Amino acid sequence: MMAENAIVVRDISKTFTTKADSNHEKRIFGRSEKITRNVIENISLEIRKGEVFGIIGRNGSGKSTLLKMISMIMKPDSGTIEINGRVASILELGMGFHPDLSGRENIHIKGSMYGFTKQQIDDRIDDMIKYAELEDYIDLPIRVYSSGMTSRLAFAIMINVDADIMILDEVLSTGDISFSKKSGAHFSNMKSRGKTIIIVSHAMGTMRDMCDRVAWIDGGKIREIGAPNVVCGHYETELAESFEVIKELAESGVPVSQNALGCMYRDGINVDKDTESAKTWFEKAAGFGNEDAKINLADMLIGEGKTEERERALDLYMSVARKGNRDARNKLSRLLTQEKSDIGREVAEDFVKLLPHGSPTLYYEYADLIMKTAWNNEERSKALEWYQKSADSGNVNAMYQIAIMYRDGNGPKKDTSKHLEWLKKAAENGHVLSQLTLGNMYRDGIRVESDESEAFRWYEMAAKNNNLDAIYQVATMYREGKGVEENREESDRWLRLYSEHDVLRQINILADSFAHCKNGVYDPEIGMKWYSVNAEHNNADSKYQIGMMLADSEEAEKNAPEALFLFNSAADNGHLNSAIRLSGLYGLGLAEKPALEKAIKTMDGLAKSGNAWAANILGNMYANGNVVDADGRKAVEYLKIAASSSLPGAMQKLGEMYRDGTLVERDFKESVRWFEEGIISGNAGSAMSLISMYGAGTAGKEKFDHALKSLEDMCMGGNIFAMRTLGNYYLNGMAVEANAEKAFYWYITASKFGDSPSMHAVGEMYRDGRGTDKNEAEALKCFMSAAKQGNVNSMLSIIRMHDAGHADSEAFEYALRRLEQVAEGGNLIAIRTLGNMHLEGKSVPKDIEEAKRWFEKSAKLGDAFSRNKLKSLE
DSSP states (O other): OOTTEEEEEEEEEEEEEEEOOTTSTTEETTEEOEEEEEEEEEEEEEEETTOEEEEEOOTTSSHHHHHHHHTTSSOOSEEEEEEOSOEEEEOSTTTTOOTTSBHHHHHHHHHHHTTOOHHHHHHHHHHHHHHHTOTTTTTSBGGGSOHHHHHHHHHHHHTTSOOSEEEEESOTTSSOHHHHHHHHHHHHHHHHTTOEEEEEOSOHHHHHHHOSEEEEEETTEEEEEEOHHHHHHHHHHHHHHOHHHHHHHHHTTOHHHHHHHHHHHHHTSSSOOOHHHHHHHHHHHHHTTOHHHHHHHHHHHHHHTOHHHHHHHHHHHHHHHTTTOHHHHHHHHHHHTTTTOOHHHHHHHHHGGGGGGOOHHHHHHHHHHHHHHOOSHHHHHHHHHHHHHHHHTTOHHHHHHHHHHHHHTSSSOOOHHHHHHHHHHHHHTTOHHHHHHHHHHHHHTSSSOOOHHHHHHHHHHHHHTTOHHHHHHHHHHHHHTSSSOOOHHHHHHHHHHHHHGGGHHHHHHHHHHHHHTTTSOOOHHHHHHHHHHHHHTTOHHHHHHHHHHHHTSTTHHHHHHHHHHHHHHHHHTTOHHHHHHHHHHHHTTSSOHHHHHHHHHHHHHHHHTTOHHHHHHHHHHHHHTSSSOOOHHHHHHHHHHHHHTTOHHHHHHHHHHHHHTSSSOOOHHHHHHHHHHHHHTTOHHHHHHHHHHHHTTSSOHHHHHHHHHHHHHHHHTTOHHHHHHHHHHHHHTSSSOOOHHHHHHHHHHHHHTTOHHHHHHHHHHHHHTSSSOOOHHHHHHHHHHHHHTTOHHHHHHHHHHHHTTOSOHHHHHHHHHHHHHHHHTTOHHHHHHHHHHHHHTSSSOOOHHHHHHHHHHHHHTTOHHHHHHHHHHO
16 A cells, blocks of 8 residues: 555455335346446545545445445455554444433433544534534434434544544534534635545535545446546536436426426437426426426426416416516516516517617527516527527627527427537627626536636636626736746735735726816826826726826827727727727827727627617718728618617718618618608708709609608707707708708708807898898897807808997997907917908008918918918018
């Protein structure tokens, strides 16, 4: 025996001889024949010192018999067991206890069996009783103890044994939660002290957490020995997917397995579909109180459509609904109100009318609606079709839902490979829950081979998307060198991010406040500091904000590469503004082609997940050839996504494309349709376009009347642009018969809402007596009001009225001073006008130098007229 081994088992076997039961084929002529069963068959294994070694397997597989032989309670028929150290064990509850003696008396008996002297027992008995939490029961007979009390007493005695090897058979799963935690902590401490521990348990979480290695025993033989995640994963997969195993467990009375077997017969999974067998097994599991089986059975009864079964289904749903099951509550409420209304069905009928729009988001919502109203898997299969359509357009939530449906067999047949395929698709496209789920699956070997490096890959992806659980997993895997090379520095960094996570919201408030003076204090350095903290947590908006601050700084050229890196990183996380910025930088020649590709990919993912603004931006990029090649098909595809979310601009653009034949085949009917949708969304521009089409003879009178009426309706809703548009139409006789009075009405209405162009128009109509009585005082009043709002035309009108003797000096001085103010602010028309006024001596004294000063200002702004004037003055 090697010194590092605590236990070495060599080729041991054990058989039991029993009498045949009444149904056995060996019961002949009323007499029982003897039957020999191989309980353990040629098992060999080595358990190292200081190791926590787990043993798993189904009931009757030989686990307890193996422990009894290692504990020397039972001898093998053949083979050898070598033990290096003192053994203490808790196998069957109550073993070694006398039922008629008190707990105190049994402590003395059991303690003496472990080799304690009477004095040693007396010294420790109070601690044992306290640890077992049996102070009030210790002097009662063992026979009145519950199984948990008996287990706690045995455990309390055993932990006081100075043993090298501890053997436990399902002990940690007995007792209440607090005692389980206490006993688990005790064994963790024993492990740290180098004790060897052997555990048998059906709790896979316990085995994964506590064990260094696990052995899987099946039919008295070792199936597999290895890492807990790997072996437990294989064992769980077989229990979950093997028809033979599930049937065996179902026949032995396990309700969960009975329900699983019912699902297999119902859906034809690994067995021919058999409705009656499915109902039989659902009945058995429901009889044991299994909630899923009750719902499955009720679903089948409802699906059969038999009136006499309806009440039974109601009772089944009711019993599960009382325990808070939402699915049962939903189905129960629908059944009870079905005769009066089934709102889900009504919603579904009208929802279908929206689907031709082709929106991935609508496809997803329709599939979700079907799932909420479905009674059986045939109906749920229809939901799968629409989830598939949404997923094909890039909707990651649809991808995840498809994965779940294949995992649970909820609609399609249960399919582990398709579950994994769709889960990976969702994860690779940025679905954080899918990334975390894959990390857990590969870590624990659930439905996949355990692979720590693959687990780390998915955890890291989720962690970079700011998932708190994933951040912690990445930190611990770096620390322990699991799935990645050990790196304490990286581990500490991720742990710090984990600890800071709870204050991220407050950090973001600080960053926004100082960087943008949101709460009265402006300090960009402090803002940058806190944005940087959030950026370390992979907060996309913080990366974008830092990038913008660097790009707008005095050393913008020097900081450009870092800003570009931050925009790239934020775009990877689906940040729309960063993607827009990247495309803009590419257009300016400040970024390479990969930056544009990243931007397009990000906006495409957002658009196909239902982000209307991303879709609208992409649609216009392809329609206008903005930094990408113009592409009518792509433009229409994205603009339709945006239009399905009622973005009027997208509808307007689609209408214009079909009207003008821009990148698409000209289609006036389709153009009118999109303009009409824009009108419904309250877009005055679409109404104007439709009116123009009527004027061009490409839209009928009915469409014109509808557009004109819609403009009036928009006016009544307070749309100032619509008011001014109607004023212009009636004033100039555009598409409608000229009517100065109507024009005046709409201009005056818009003026009341503060629209300065309309105020100016009203001033002109008062001045000229058009549509109303001539009234120069009212005209001046309107021009003054518009001038105060910065309307240059009104300022010039006041100056002209003064020159004609119709405005006083005070009004003139105000208009001239206001004109100079807006000119100094960069208004090109005002600048050029002042240059001409001083050059020609109109309204102001002639002053060539002053004229030059103004022309120089406008020339710097690119005004060719001013440049020519300056040349002529040289």
